Amino acid sequence: MQPKEFTRPEHEAALGINRRHFLSRMSLGVGSAALASLLPGCVSSTPEAALGGMNVSHFAPKAKRVIYLFQSGGPAQMDLFDYKPQLQKMHGEELPDSIRMGQRLTGMTAFQNSFPLASSYFSFNQYGESGAWVSELMPYTSQIVDDLTFIKSMHTEAINHDPAITFFQTGSQQPGRPSMGAWLSYGLGSENENLPTFCVLLSRGLQRPQPIYSRLWGAGFLASMHQGVQFRSGSSPVLYLDNPPGINLQDRRRALDHLAALNEKRMQDFGDPEISSRIAQYEMAYRMQTSVPEAMDISDEPDSVFELYGEDARRPGTFAANCIQARRLAERDVRFIQLYHMGWDQHTNLPHDIRLQCKDTDQASAALIKDLKQRGLLDDTLVIWGGEFGRTIYSQGRLTADNYGRDHHPRCFTVWVAGGGIKPGMSYGETDSFSYNVVADPVHVHDFHATILYLLGIDHEQLTFKHQGRYFRLTDVHGEIVHPIIT
Numbered sequence: 046m047q048p049k050e051f052t053r054p055e056h057e058a059a060l061g062i063n064r065r066h067f068l069s070r071m072s073l074g075v076g077s078a079a080l081a082s083l084l085p086g087c088v089s090s091t092p093e094a095a096l097g098g099m100n101v102s103h104f105a106p107k108a109k110r111v112i113y114l115f116q117s118g119g120p121a122q123m124d125l126f127d128y129k130p131q132l133q134k135m136h137g138e139e140l141p142d143s144i145r146m147g148q149r150l151t152g153m154t155a156f157q158n159s160f161p162l163a164s165s166y167f168s169f170n171q172y173g174e175s176g177a178w179v180s181e182l183m184p185y186t187s188q189i190v191d192d193l194t195f196i197k198s199m200h201t202e203a204i205n206h207d208p209a210i211t212f213f214q215t216g217s218q219q220p221g222r223p224s225m226g227a228w229l230s231y232g233l234g235s236e237n238e239n240l241p242t243f244c245v246l247l248s249r250g251l252q253r254p255q256p257i258y259s260r261l262w263g264a265g266f267l268a269s270m271h272q273g274v275q276f277r278s279g280s281s282p283v284l285y286l287d288n289p290p291g292i293n294l295q296d297r298r299r300a301l302d303h304l305a306a307l308n309e310k311r312m313q314d315f316g317d318p319e320i321s322s323r324i325a326q327y328e329m330a331y332r333m334q335t336s337v338p339e340a341m342d343i344s345d346e347p348d349s350v351f352e353l354y355g356e357d358a359r360r361p362g363t364f365a366a367n368c369i370q371a372r373r374l375a376e377r378d379v380r381f382i383q384l385y386h387m388g389w390d391q392h393t394n395l396p397h398d399i400r401l402q403c404k405d406t407d408q409a410s411a412a413l414i415k416d417l418k419q420r421g422l423l424d425d426t427l428v429i430w431g432g433e434f435g436r437t438i439y440s441q442g443r444l445t446a447d448n449y450g451r452d453h454h455p456r457c458f459t460v461w462v463a464g465g466g467i468k469p470g471m472s473y474g475e476t477d478s479f480s481y482n483v484v485a486d487p488v489h490v491h492d493f494h495a496t497i498l499y500l501l502g503i504d505h506e507q508l509t510f511k512h513q514g515r516y517f518r519l520t521d522v523h524g525e526i527v528h529p530i531i532t
Contacts, residue, residue, distance in 0.1 A: 102233070106502030107466025107532065108427040109236070111229070112371045112382045114410055115429075116402075117210060118255050118389030121436035121451050122459040123480040124165045124399055127197055128178035131478035132164035132438060140439045144481050151204055153392065153441060154452045160439040162479070163449040166396040175470035182403040185411035186461075191470040192414050192423070193461045194530050198474020198483040201434055201455045201490050206255045206390065209433035209455065212490055214261045216519040223265035223510075225494065226381035228519045229501065230271040232508050236378035239336035241274040241329065243381045244374055246367040250388030250405045251398060257385050266512040268322040270329075273383060276370065278361030282341045283333065294334070301328070340377055343369050353416060355408040365409035372416050375426050389432055392441050393450040414463055423464040427500055431460025438479050457483045460493075466500045466532050473530050488527055495524030500531065 123129050140160035154160070167180045170187070177190035186193075203209035208218035215222040223231070226243035235242040245262045262273030276282045288297055305324050312320040343358075346369060351358050358365035364386045371382045386406055391398045410430055417423040435458025436451030457476045463469065475485035495505040498519065505524050509516040 102502030103504040103507055104502055106500065107425070108464070108500045109425040110375055110378065110380050110382070111226075111427045111429065111465070111497065111501070112375060112413070113225075113384065113429045114368075114406075114413075114431075115210075115213070115383065115385045116389050116406065116432040117257060117385050117387045118206070118391070119209075119432045119434045119436055119453055119458070120389045120402070121165075121391065121395065121399060122197070122457070122476075123436070123438060124167055124395070125180050125183060125403075126178065126195055126459045126461070127457075127476060127480045128169040128180075129164075129438075129476075129478060129480045132162055132480070135162050136164040137444060138162050140479075140481075144477065144479050146482075148456060149204060151453050154437070154439075157441075161444045162438055163440040163444055163451065166447065166449075173470065175472070177470075177472060182400060183407045185408040189411045189414050189463075192418065193463045193469065194467050195459055195461045195472040196474055196488050196493075196527075196530070197457070197459045197472055197476055198485065198487045199431070199435075199458050199460050199490075199493065200483055200487055203434065204453050204455050206433065206453075207258075209453075210257075210261060213433050215265070216491065216494055216521055220260050221265055222517070223267045223271065223519075224262050224273065225497070225519060226262060226273050226383055227264040227267050227271040228498075228508060229381050231267050231510070232503055233380060233501065235380060237336075239332045240340060240374070240377055240379055241333070242379065243271065243273040243383070244379050245273040245275045245383045245385070246370055247275070247277075248362060248364040248367050248384070248386045248405075250364075250386060250402045254387030255390050257387060261385075262383060266517070267510060268318055270322040270325045273381075276337070276341060278366070282337050287334070297334075336377075340373055341370060343373070350416070354412040357405070358409065364405050365412075368409040368413045372413060372420075372422075375417065375422055376420070391436070391450060392452060394448060395436075395450050396448060417464065425465060427465030427467065427497065428463045429460065429497075430462075432458070434458055435480075438481055454481075456481060462530070468530055468532050471530070473527070486529070489523070491520045491523035492525050492527055494520050496527045496531070499526045 173191040179187040230242040264272035440449040
């Protein structure tokens with residue numbers, strides 16, 4: 046039995062397909078086209094609605110929007126949130142074969158003759174009523190643990206950065222699939238017609254972090270209007286949005302009207318959905334000329350906000366400044382706000398480098414939770430913090446008393462989530478005494494995606510798109526909702 050497609054039958058009718066294209070697509074069924082013309086309210090009057098974003102939920106949503114604080118590079122779980130005193134006792138000893146069990150290693154450590162266990166260089170304490178263990182590296186996060194749920198049993202098959210990040214963002218290790226934000230744009234549409242449904246902000250920590258590619262916020266085989274829009278620091282947050290010298294808004298409006306007329310004629314001739322998508326994107330860009338500068342200008346924020354997020358927030362392009370931007374976009378009902386912070390890939394010199402990464406991100410991440418909460422936005426905003434995998438418990442290369450590195454580790458790692466229907470003040474899942482394997486309540490990437498969609502009111506098995514003869518979805522053919530962490 047084929048899954049029910051999330052789009053409605055009027056999708057084709059709304060595009061105004063001509064006779065030639067209608068006949069060429071007879072395999073879609075004449076009945077669906079007839080039904081679309083009979084059902085009231087089915088045929089959309091806007092290109093945006095015709096291409097998706099029909100605000101159809103399968104059940105009552107607990108969250109309206111998502112802010113995803115993606116920590117690119119793979120934060121070391123045992124140095125941040127997964128406290129393992131057993132590692133302290135066995136520091137420097139060889140990784141037991143009974144723990145590794147012949148599991149896959151990267152090419153960077155597969156040929157090591159020794160795998161010495163590296164306990165965390167940092168101290169841990171318990172915080173809040175929940176008693177969550179947090180490293181000294183995260184003093185601000187430790188203050189908000191009762192608002193968070195730590196998922197300590199995340200795992201993935203991907204062991205290298207590019208496929209692992211692609212997996213988290215698109216549900217597939219292979220590039221070319223729609224990103225999570227694009228799926229939400231397609232499925233739920235926008236609540237603010239003057240800003241993109243899916244916005245992206247980038248920041249970087251160390252000098253040479255793992256790169257981030259624009260395809261991570263791409264639309265894949267969905268209409269291109271669903272792709273993320275990257276916002277940048279500086280006077281022009283979005284490339285090519287400003288009018289050229291000598292062109293005012295009235296000139297731009299007239300040019301767009303003439304261009305739309307030409308595109309409409311082209312649409313009548315060829316029925317290509319991307320033409321409607323292009324019209325919609327031009328119109329969105331025109332509206333963004335006013336809305337984007339207003340949304341991205343944080344100069345009117347009071348000093349108390351910068352004190353909350355930290356002095357880095359005054360510098361455009363930092364993680365802290367992007368967190369303020371994320372809150373401002375959430376206030377304006379942007380559906381999916383993706384922040385990438387690069388620099389967590391600590392194969393060497395981890396004690397020094399991870400301290401810098403935490404200094405970049407800890408205060409601002411905690412401030413975002415506090416800020417959303419005091420503004421009444423946390424209840425319907427899902428906030429996610431985490432990377433693409435964890436790090437190994439053994440040292441990559443030489444282990445000394447105060448220095449070590451850690452390789453990639455997909456078998457278990459920690460992310461935290463807050464707001465938007467998440468139970469606060471709990472830890473879910475359990476790793477072994479070494480933080481090497483999951484021993485209770487595993488959460489796979491597909492499970493994580495299914496849960497996010499559920500919180501937004503979407504049945505992950507029903508959010509589908511037919512492409513090249515197959516129905517695709519964010520969770521592929523997998524995914525179980527993690528109900529114990531949901532209110």
